[in-house]
Amino acid sequence: MSRRNGSGETGKDAAIRVDDLVVELGGVSVLDGVDATVERGTFVGLVGPNGAGKSTLLRSVSGLLRPARGSIVVDGVSIAGRSSKAVSRLVATVPQNTSLSFDFDVRETVAMGRSPHLGRFERFGDDDERAVSEAMARTDVSQFADRSVTAVSGGERQRVLLARALAQDAPVLLLDEPTASLDINHQVRTLELVRDLVASGKTVVAAIHDLNLAAHYCDELLLLGDGQVLASGDPESVLTEANLETAFDANAVVSRHPVTGSVYVTALPENHRGDREGRVHVVGGGGSAARLLYLLDAAGYDVSVGALNEGDSDTETARSLGLDTVTVPPFAAVDAETQTAVESRVRDADVTVVADVEIGDGNRANLDAVRAARSLVLVEERPFAERNYAGAAAAETYAELRERATVVSPSRVVGAVAAAVDEAQNPTDAGRNSDATRSAQSSQSSHSSHSSQSSQSSRSSDHRS
């Protein structure tokens, strides 16, 4: 936890220092000039896409691979040219998958962790016995010490391997995907255990492909991509959208997890922008619109949202999607100026969507602004009466809006918006019913009075058809 110990002694007392490391496998350089420092007593997560060189880096530090260039110093000792016995007293490895298909029992398996400390003709002594028992107690595997390793579950097996590494009594632990094949309770249990080990002085480097687990449990992250270190430091500074884009070539959204407070990464489908065109304004709040915003944005619409309070979860979502967002300060009411801003967006929009949001005095002005909408979709999960805290006036406004709106359940919003946008953009196509006619008229009027954007998209869709 170097961050907490302060950065004054950075590097001086490092558990692992890697300098300009180049590792080639089969003539291809897998690591290409990696520099990294791991402070004593920290938990460092190695993240990056498949093939970035995470395992290769771990295998180099454990002395398994001989670097083509560069140096690795563990606990002040350069591991180049050391015997595997000497290295295995400094570095213990918990492998990703091991062939535990032999009928050794759990205790025997853990006892193999003592082999770096035993001479060829040396007997297993009391010290060794104690180290094994402690390691098993620590990892909570003592209760099935006499069971065969082939007969324990995946999560238990992971703890047995961790116990074996602990019995090795090395200051540095390397874990290769410790959670890869575990279900979520064992993932958390394993990492909590690792966290405890770090707290008691071990230094841990783990390759972890789950970015959110890595962000939550690690003190620092090292982001590898194409054999190089793309970023390193605390999780917040490493897991940025720009870094993720570079490393994973993925479209990810970074936010904070509401419960744990850790950095939270959500990957969005790669080709997330649909080819829908048109402007949509959304009225939401309190999380009622988050999914809606994502779906509409993903479908390709030009989405605006508001008015929302700063700090609202919908605001967070809108920001992370990069949407045009009208906001007021936390807990403040929507004032006249903001209402005008919302109104202008509603007018510009082909369709306005009102989410299943609770209406109070603070955000009643949003409903008033929505009156200007050309075409309207109301999302109803609960009847309006159940979520109206703004009295009869609001109910009246809502009823008036409902009169001319398409009312849908949350699962059908995108379809309804698509239909409404088509109608709004192709007035000649419409005219089958009064609603459609009305929205077509309002569409035309807005063409003359307002946005050129809207008419452009209208033209382009004409062009398309």
Next chain:
Amino acid sequence: MRIETRTGVWSVALLVVLAVVVLVSAGIGPVAITPSTVAKATLNGVAVPASVSFGQASVAGVTLPTPTVGYVHPFSFPVEGSHQTIVTTIRLPRILLGAVVGFALATAGVVMQGFFRNPMADPSIIGVSSGAAVGAVAFLVAPFAFPFGLGLQGAAFVGALLTAFGVYLIATEDGRTPVATLLLAGVAIQTFLGAVISFMLLHSGESLRQVTYWLMGHLDNASWGDVTVAALLVPLLFFVLLAYGRDLNVLLLGEEDAHSLGIEVERTKRVLLAVSSLVTAAAVAVSGVIGFVGLIVPHVMRLLVGPDHRILLPTSALAGAAFLVATDTLARSGTAELPVGIVTAALGAPFFLYLLRTQEVRSV
């Protein structure tokens, strides 16, 4: 129970079994002899070196002192002369050779199965037996004398070691010997040597019967000379392998794990391969190709004592010795004597299939 204690208990028990099998076996034959007579005759045969005196001998014109060892026979039980001769000069050499060969094959089998992490591995998996066979058949068939005065056993031994070394070289690159490559190289070389043997058989003429007999695996015509050489060499090598018992255990976890647990993987593999090839070569050179001992015995012992090589090696070796003595007794007690290789295969294969079907052949 600690591993040392368990190993001790099992080893003593199996030594007793071996002694009983030897005593009973030495009594069985055209002339039946009671176990007590066998025991007495055996003890009468025990010779202890007691004195060394130096004489003079002239080698290439130089006079050198030559030691002469005087032996004392500490026991002299009254045993009928013919029985004494039958036990000590006819049956015991054969029985002891069987014990040493069984000991060697089972030892090498354990090591190869662990080394290859494959329950189907046997001592000849990298072509040691085929190499020995080529050496032996060449000796029997070739119309010229072998260099350095090599005898049949010598030719087989050299053939075995050359083959093992060749397979190792083929499978090694940059100081690493991947187990899978070694296995495949072994299979390929065995096939090739099989062709060489077949070719030589076609041209063997008069010696065909002798060659075929050798190839089947046999313990007759055993001499005290063969026994002495094998009985000195095999236990020595066995203890080297036993010292690597813990390394073999760790190697079962896979080479990467073994490395991270402090094993010098490549060096350990070289030692294991070289020593177990020597053990196998010593056995095959004196007895021909006796199959299934090195496959079955380690399996059964693994079911009984578990996978830890520190106990598996000694128990398998002793059980292998007892097993081969017993099957050879069976082979020679019929009306027509059979090569023991036929008996071990005939008994071993069905037993192996039984294990396979009852799912007891799980893993190494």
